[in-house]
Amino acid sequence: MTTLTHTVADTTAAAADGDAFRLAVIVGSTRQGRFAPVVSNWFAGAAEEHGDFEVDIIDLAEDRLPDVWAPLSGEPAAVVARVGARLAAADAFVVVTPEYNHSFPAGLKNMIDLFRNEWQGKPVGFVSYGGISGGLRAVEQLRLVFAEQHMVTTRDGLAFPMAWEKFDADGKPVDAAGTAAAAKVMLDQLAWWTETTRSMRARRPYGV
Structure with a gap:
């Protein structure tokens, strides 16, 4: 199998202190007729409005990663290399996921397993x-x-x-104030961890 492992320099080439954090929003559903874009598009906008993040949406329905992995010695498929570079550039991640049979989608697990260094030491x-x-x-x-x-x-x-009841026809949360407040709590926590881990990776690269 191929597990992409960008170098430590690739994954820790962080921007200077004070620059916006690079946030990758990963859309985990690939089913036809999925509700995921409603949720992910709204959240990406909320993250941008928060002020600490620049958002890159990685949609697994558009970036179709291979189900069968190449040998360890082989070159990764172009889409794997492309997604890996975007993950490596990210300072933090948010996963948007549905629940299937008390768990998360298989395509999302496949994506997580395809990479290693790209994830490490990040929130x-x-x-x-x-x-x-x-x-x-x-x-x-x-x-x-x-x-x-x-x-x-x-x-x-x-x-x-009951997500389909929580958004209106324009893709906005019905409880706009409550949802915005909850998003801010999570994004504030994410910003704290992002600043901490990005600073540490620049001073002392994470590796196992």
């Missing part, structure tokens, strides 16, 4: 949606997976139970 937050649980069971499993990738997860996140 990740979660925006989930679904039925009555709002995707929280998917997030609990993702916390375990990302811990294995040497990442720190924000304590707070956003969850949308």
Whole structure:
């Protein structure tokens, strides 16, 4: 299999203190008719408005990563190299995920496993949606997976139970004030961890 491992220099070429943090918003659903773009587009806008982040949306329905991995000695597919470079450039991540059968989508797990150094020493937050649980069971499993990738997860996140009822026809949250407040809590935590980890990676590169 091929697991991309950009060099430490690639993953820690951080901008100077005071520059905006580079946030990759990962859209984990690839199903036809998915609700994911409604949630991810709104969140990307909220993250931009927060003021600390420059947002790059990585949509797994558009960047179709291979299901079958190449040998370790082989060259990665162009899409794998392209996505890997975007992950390496990111200072932080937010995963937007639905919940399928008490877990998260297989394509999202495939993406996480394809890379290693690109993730390490960085923070990740979660925006989930679904039925009555709002995707929280998917997030609990993702916390375990990302811990294995040497990442720190924000304590707070956003969850949308019965998500199709939580957004209006324009893709805006019905409870605009409450949702904005919850987003700010998570983004504030993410900004704190991003500043801390980015500074540390620049002074003392993370590696295992």
